[in-house]
Structures are given as C-alpha cells and as structure tokens.
Amino acid sequence: MGNRNRLDLYHARCVRIGAGVLAQCALDCAATGARRVLIVTSAPIARLADELSEHLAEQGLTSTLFKGPDGEPTRADLSAALTSAQDFGADFIIGLGGGSAMDVAKLVAALFGERQTFDEVVGTGLLAGRALPLACIPTTAGTGSEVTPIAILEDEAAQLKKGVVSPFLIPDFAYLDPQLTVTMPRKVTASTGIDALTHCIEAYANRLAHPVVDSWALEGIRLIGENLEIACNEPDNLSARENMLIASHLGGMCLGPVNTAAVHALAYPMGGEFHVPHGVANSLLLPHVIRFNAEEAPERYARVAHMLGVADSGDAARDAAAGIARIEDLSAGVGIDRRLRDVGISSNALPGMAAAAMTVQRLLQNNPREMNEEQALRIYEAAL
Missing domain, CATH: 3.40.50.1970 (Rossmann fold)
Known part of the structure; x- marks a missing residue:
C-alpha cells in the first residue's frame, strides 16, 4: 500500500x-x-x-x-x-x-x-x-x-x-x-467530528496512501481523539474547538492527493435517498468497514488505534480490533446514533443501497480491500 x-x-x-x-x-x-x-x-x-x-x-x-x-x-x-x-x-x-x-x-x-x-x-x-x-x-x-x-x-x-x-x-x-x-449544537459537533475522523482514517488506510499525507492524517486522528469529547462537553472551550478545526482542515488536505474510500462510497446512498447527515452516515459505517478492511491492512489500522490512544501491544490485528472498539466508544460517548434503523433505514432498502454504492467507483477503487455488491450488502446488514 x-x-x-x-x-x-x-x-x-x-x-x-x-x-x-x-x-x-x-x-x-x-x-x-x-x-x-x-x-x-x-x-x-x-x-x-x-x-x-x-x-x-x-x-x-x-x-x-x-x-x-x-x-x-x-x-x-x-x-x-x-x-x-x-x-x-x-x-x-x-x-x-x-x-x-x-x-x-x-x-x-x-x-x-x-x-x-x-x-x-x-x-x-x-x-x-x-x-x-x-x-x-x-x-x-x-x-x-x-x-x-x-x-x-x-x-x-x-x-x-x-x-x-x-x-x-x-x-x-x-x-x-x-x-x-462554539454555538454548534452538540449533535452537529459530534457528527462533523466523526466525519473528519473518517476522512483521516480513510486517507491513511488507502491504496494511494503517501508518507506526506500520512503525517496529516495521523495528526488529525490524534487531535480528534483528544478533543472531540471535550468540544462536545465544553462547547466554549476554544482550545478544543481550534484543535477540531485544525483536524478537520488536515483531513481536508488529505482528500485532494488521496481521497476517501469505501465508508464514503457506502454513505452516499444514505444521504441521497434517506437524507442522513453525512457525518452520521460515516459514523454508522466506519467500524464495519474497518472490520472488513483490517485483514488486508492490519498494521495501518493498528497505527490508527495507537493515535486514538490504544496502547501498542505488538500485535497489529489485536490493536486494530481495539481501535474499532475505541471508535465505537467515541461515537457512543458523543451521542451519535449507532444503527441504520435508528435513522429510519429498514432491511428492505439495503439491496438498493448496495447497488447504488457500487456506482461510486472513484472512491471504492481507493479501498484497501476490493469490495463487491454482495460484500457491501453484508456491511449494511451488520450496521442495521
């Protein structure tokens, strides 16, 4: 990679x-x-x-x-x-x-x-x-x-x-x-923060990953891990707010040379058909896509985990799994919905969403692991 x-x-x-x-x-x-x-x-x-x-x-x-x-x-x-x-x-x-x-x-x-x-x-x-x-x-x-x-x-x-x-x-x-x-509602602070986290993670664990972009992505991940909950709980904390803006900016800098991957591709139908806010859609899908990808790039996802505060055990697969748990805990801690059904998506909609996601090849081609329509459907089902 x-x-x-x-x-x-x-x-x-x-x-x-x-x-x-x-x-x-x-x-x-x-x-x-x-x-x-x-x-x-x-x-x-x-x-x-x-x-x-x-x-x-x-x-x-x-x-x-x-x-x-x-x-x-x-x-x-x-x-x-x-x-x-x-x-x-x-x-x-x-x-x-x-x-x-x-x-x-x-x-x-x-x-x-x-x-x-x-x-x-x-x-x-x-x-x-x-x-x-x-x-x-x-x-x-x-x-x-x-x-x-x-x-x-x-x-x-x-x-x-x-x-x-x-x-x-x-x-x-x-x-x-x-x-x-500072006047952003807690829910918007949370969902946009997870959106920035997704940008950074997907740029780092990416077929087009580059050492220069890696440095931006990893610093963005670290800043979000350390500041998102503070920004949600202490909305007037200008230091946390500025750190989140910098992290978001770093994530944005990653998108030109590298861009995102399967999380964003699968999130697009959720926004287009069901009008789920973009950051919420990313949050719902991120842990499940990482589980799908982790076997292809365990060292990358282990490094993501370390930047989020997970101790380095020396076992990349174990640390990657711990990183997924950290992301889930972070999303739960800031109050983001956890399941697709929580945002009004039923099982009947999933096959159409999987087919629609496959049209976003400009992002799917960046994913560390190749994904087909059946695998996309399985990810949606896991998130339901």
Whole structure:
C-alpha cells in the first residue's frame, strides 16, 4: 500500500487560524479589488453572516446573502445560488458555514458566467477553470471543504450524491476561527467530528496512501481523539474547538492527493435517498468497514488505534480490533446514533443501497480491500 512516485498537492493560497480571524476576511477581499461579494450561508448562522457583512462594509464592499439549505445541498440549490450571484453582479464569493454552504459557494465561483454546466463537470478534472475569487469560512469542524478540491451535491432525480473534483475548486482564502464554532449544537459537533475522523482514517488506510499525507492524517486522528469529547462537553472551550478545526482542515488536505474510500462510497446512498447527515452516515459505517478492511491492512489500522490512544501491544490485528472498539466508544460517548434503523433505514432498502454504492467507483477503487455488491450488502446488514 502506498504511492511514493507521485503526489499532487493543492493548497489555499492563504489560510488564517485563530480566534477573531473572521474580520481579516474583509481585508483580504478588499485587497483583491473586489467590490460586490456574495456570501453563501445557511439560515441557522445568519447572525455570523451579518457580522461578516458589517466587516465587508467597513472596507467599502457591498455584500448580499444567499441562504442555502440547512441540510445537504441539491442541484436546485446550486441553480438558485448561481442566479443570485448573476443578478447581484458578484465579483467575489464567500462560503460561510458547513460543508453544504462551502460546496455551493465553490461551485458558484467556478460556474459563474455559465461557461460550463454542473452536468458537464461532474467527475474528476472536467472543470475548465474558476470564474471568481473565493474564500471559505467553516463554522463546523468536519468536512475540511475550505481546503478540498471537491464539491458534492445531491442529484434529486438519481437520489445519489454527485461530486466535482478539480484543483480549481480550492479556495484562495480559508479562515479557521474557533469562535464561529462554539454555538454548534452538540449533535452537529459530534457528527462533523466523526466525519473528519473518517476522512483521516480513510486517507491513511488507502491504496494511494503517501508518507506526506500520512503525517496529516495521523495528526488529525490524534487531535480528534483528544478533543472531540471535550468540544462536545465544553462547547466554549476554544482550545478544543481550534484543535477540531485544525483536524478537520488536515483531513481536508488529505482528500485532494488521496481521497476517501469505501465508508464514503457506502454513505452516499444514505444521504441521497434517506437524507442522513453525512457525518452520521460515516459514523454508522466506519467500524464495519474497518472490520472488513483490517485483514488486508492490519498494521495501518493498528497505527490508527495507537493515535486514538490504544496502547501498542505488538500485535497489529489485536490493536486494530481495539481501535474499532475505541471508535465505537467515541461515537457512543458523543451521542451519535449507532444503527441504520435508528435513522429510519429498514432491511428492505439495503439491496438498493448496495447497488447504488457500487456506482461510486472513484472512491471504492481507493479501498484497501476490493469490495463487491454482495460484500457491501453484508456491511449494511451488520450496521442495521
């Protein structure tokens, strides 16, 4: 396992970290010569968007808000956001929120001007460029979307998520401000934290694993293991909140050169058909996919366990199993649902989900162990 011959790295031009860096975004926008800024956000965090608008106004910039969905974004949401940007005459785009808001903002910045349609760029490397400058400001600590070359939308007709992968989607500016995450509900803190953990684990235990990316993934795993429960139990703890943002960012950095694998492929139908939050879907599937994979890469999963605080016994298989138990305990400790039936999925739905998961080959091909439709069905059954 591993890819030591080639590594393509893409990063945001400027990443600012620390309490209060939200205000710096307005200065950076003004420095680009922008005059009209579209802020893509969601209703629950409109207060933060208003605060950002005030900072922009202080720098002489005009802004308007596009309030997208609270849940997973759809093609209809993207169409509405593009219309808003065109009508306003935006020359700079900001994504403020969780992965949903940031993914829509990334696609608006890329597709503004209608040079390409969403259908034309679904897949890898099909985007011709980005039309407008872009900044992303996460208010959750999970997707790492502020640094990824990926944007995901739900195709309502297909009941499946579709992804655009391109270095042109990586923002020019990213801001990790822990003050913006303290009002996250416990449930969102938990599910987004497990999402970040899944990014790191799947990038580390991956056919394309690379030593440089390994270092990011392992540090992200360590930070989440040490800080997720604190962030859930002490929401005003800025140190834990900042560490979770950094871990999420590290997980996002892994997605460009390596990306995720079977957990995410199997999670996609759960979001597309049943609208299960992405982090919750990952949490439900992660232990079961690791059990499936562990025999193929026990040393890798043992190392994951060690970063989560499991003592090194010298037996990789034993430590990998202990790591699975640690992940299950962590999910239970922060209050995430444990079974598919807890989120409204019945056994009748599983065969269709397994078939749908098999269409996500861009991720399944990264998995340490090859997986077929029957094996995917067995994993869903184990998680039911």
